[in-house]
Amino acid sequence: MSTATLDPALADLQPPAAAATPTSGGLFTGRLVLTVQTPAEAHETKKRSGSSDGAQTYDTPVT
Amino acid sequence: MLTLRLTPYASATWSWTGASYVTAEETSSVTPYSHPMVEQLAVTDQTRTLLIVRERLASRASATPELRTLTPAAYDQAVEAAERWPADIVMIETESDRPVRITAGAARTTPLYLAHQGGTLHGSWDMASLKSYATGINPREAARLLIYRPRYGCETLFSGITRLTERATAIFGGALHLHYPEPALHSAPRELAPDGDVLAALTESIDLALDLRPLEPAITVFHLTGGFDSGVIATHAAQRWPSQLTTAALLVIGTGREQQARRRTQIRDHLPFGQHDLLIDCAKAAPLHPDCPRVRGELISPYEEPLFLPFSRLASLIADHGAQTLVTGLGGDEMVALSPTESAVVATANDHITDKLPWLGPFARSALVFSEDGIAPPAAVNAITLLSLETTAPPLLRAGIWPIHPFTHPGMINLGEQLPLDWREFKNLQRRQLASLGLSQDVCNPVERESFVWLVEHSLKTYGIPILENALADGSPLFDAGLVDPDVLKSTISEIEHQPYDEEFHAKLLQVIDLHLAATAFL
Incomplete structure (x- = not known):
């Protein structure tokens, strides 16, 4: 992978610099731990299926 | 955000027509969805060509769509830069005598479905465009949908139609191969700083x-x-x-x-x-x-x-x-x-999503054993x-x-x-x-x-039951494929007027109806 800066004439190919996010600014303490989600964590709905539609409703999720 | 028709091993020389990218003799074409929020651009090093259709970003003028010629090194940089686009993007790479490659970004604001026949790959955000390539029902995906336990992945309800998932690459040249990315990593909860707002x-x-x-x-x-x-x-x-x-x-x-x-x-x-x-x-x-x-x-x-x-x-x-x-x-x-580990309620929340739905046909039940196979890795979204x-x-x-x-x-x-x-x-x-x-x-x-639950109940009882009754009378691809048991379905709907409505049970008939209607229309 090349890390050289693109020719300015191709500036529209370059994505913008990543903006600082609130989570990078000291909102939290402790280590940032990154994990691989299980299929249930990654794929399952957190709502009861009362409304039975794939699109989101405003049923309160299960808590 | 686009429709495409790609024929590898034919011309890989592209030009912009004002509405589409096309190759010589129009053996291939890529037509972006026309909208002010969408733009397209293309680069080539005269061996490889990269076509990009992407969501526009704020504070940037629209990209010029005409092909630009780069050095091979600059072309590589362009590909790497495109992979970091922070909004929805589809990248299409072509080269003479090589398979075509299509990569989707992580945002997936719009879907892209793919199908191929006779050495040509077809794609669209609208599955209707690919009707003629649907060859049957994918039992594993049908089973997932019928029990309301969907899994995001390249499989769709129809054999012959593939979903290009987030950060995945489709490679087509003879056969179609879809390459999933590494899993996106996710954060664990942390403590707030004392003055954290x-x-x-x-x-x-x-x-x-x-x-x-x-x-x-x-x-x-x-x-x-x-x-x-x-x-x-x-x-x-x-x-x-x-x-x-x-x-x-x-x-x-x-x-x-x-x-x-x-x-x-x-x-x-x-x-x-x-x-x-x-x-x-x-x-x-x-x-x-x-x-x-x-x-x-x-x-x-x-x-x-x-x-x-x-x-x-x-x-x-x-x-x-x-x-x-x-x-x-x-x-x-x-x-x-909340994660299942944070809440016992969440851990058991989907218990009502059962493979014991009585109308599941035998082929759906057996397919459920493999429902976790072939699914996409965890995505950022x-x-x-x-x-x-x-x-x-x-x-x-x-x-x-x-x-x-x-x-x-x-x-x-x-x-x-x-x-x-x-x-x-x-x-x-x-x-x-x-x-x-x-x-x-x-x-x-x-x-x-505030929920659609009462709307679903009303719709099922008023309009859905007659649709199912017609299906029982006229037939359904779901019955033919052993995915739904018509006898049990018949007894379920005959009882529905005499039983209290159970939203976590009866409401799942909506999926039977939607899949029946889709299978009937597409196959």
């Missing part, structure tokens, strides 16, 4: 999400359903663009209807929204009504809105208003969801959210509306994942944000449930 972080994250794309308030409508998610986004946007924003919603039926209307009025009166409020009353636009295009046998993907009629009417209303963009609250639930984006996009695109989903922005996802439990449970993040705006207890802590 969560609500400030939330509004800052919303601003980052809203500012990513060239959103124009005058031609953008905001969902304001009464729910917390669209409410948080729309109220913050109203503060940013006072007196400019039009809102839109479906009005529910049932116990929560009056409360929904009252709460929406309070929100609109309390915040500086624009004067227009676009509403579709679901009492007059019930799903499965004979007027529904899906019921009429039109080619509507099984992944599109289950409540197709009211949502498509709302899309038309938004378009008639002159809007070009719709901002939603999709992804808000996933932002603050939760799979359920990605599937929700997929239900939403096609009806909107048909109406000329481009969707924007601020809760899918990485900043929002990262914030939500790291929040301590008490900010996520009961959607306290959203409730506290609305309360901070001075909204009432009625708005922030509604008593009644």
Whole structure:
């Protein structure tokens, strides 16, 4: 992978610099731990299926 | 965001026609969806060509679509740069005597389905375009859908039609291979700093999400359903663009209807929204009504809105208003969801999603053993959210509306994942944000449930049962494939009038209907 800066004439190919996010600014303490989600964590709905539609409703999720 | 027809091993010399990229003798073409929020560009090193269709970003002029010639080194840089685009993007790479490659970005605002025949790869955001390539029903995917345990992946209901999932690459040259990416990593909850201002972080994250794309308030409508998610986004946007924003919603039926209307009025009166409020009353636009295009046998993907009629009417209303963009609250639930390890209730929440549904046919039951096979790895955006984006996009695109989903922005996802439990449970993040705006207890802590559950019940009993009765009389591809047991289905619907309606059981008949209608239309 090349890390050289693109020719300015191709500036529209370059994505913008990543903006600082609130989570990078000291909102939290402790280590940032990154994990691989299980299929249930990654794929399952957190709502009861009362409304039975794939699109989101405003049923309160299960808590 | 595009349609494509790619023929590897034919011409790989591209040109821009003003509406499409085409090769010599038009053996291949790529046609971007025409919309101010979408742009296209192309580069070549005269051996390899990269075509890009992507969402535009704010504060940047539209890219010029004509092909540009680069050195091979600069071409490599262009590919690497495109892979880091922070919004929806599809990259198509072609080279003579080589397979074609198509890579999707992580955002997946719009779906891309693929199919191939006779050495040509076809693709579209609208599955209807690929009808002729559907060869049958994929039993594993049908089983997942029938038991309401979807899995995001390249498989669709139809054999012969593939979904290009987030960050995946489709490679086609003779055969079609789809290459999943590495799993996106996710954060664990953390402790807040003593002076950590969560609500400030939330509004800052919303601003980052809203500012990513060239959103124009005058031609953008905001969902304001009464729910917390669209409410948080729309109220913050109203503060940013006072007196400019039009809102839109479906009005529910049932116990929560009056409360929904009252709460929406309070929100609109309390915040500086624009004067227009676009509403579709679901009492007059019930799903499965004979007027529904899906019921009429039109080619509507099984992944599109289950409540197709009211949502498509709302899309038309938004378009008639002159809007070009719709901002939603999709992804808000996933932002603050508890994990199964945090809540025993969550761990057992999907127990009602059972493979014991009596109408499941024998082939569906046996296919369920393999339901976790071949699914996509964890994505940056939760799979359920990605599937929700997929239900939403096609009806909107048909109406000329481009969707924007601020809760899918990485900043929002990262914030939500790291929040301590008490900010996520009961959607306290959203409730506290609305309360901070001075909204009432009625708005922030509604008593009644606002949901489509009563609409689904009404639609099933009024229109759905007759559809199933017709299927039992005339046949269904689902019966033929052993995916639904017609005898048990018949006894279930004959009992439904004499039993109390069980929303967690009977409501799942909606999926039987939607899959039946889709299979009948496509096969």
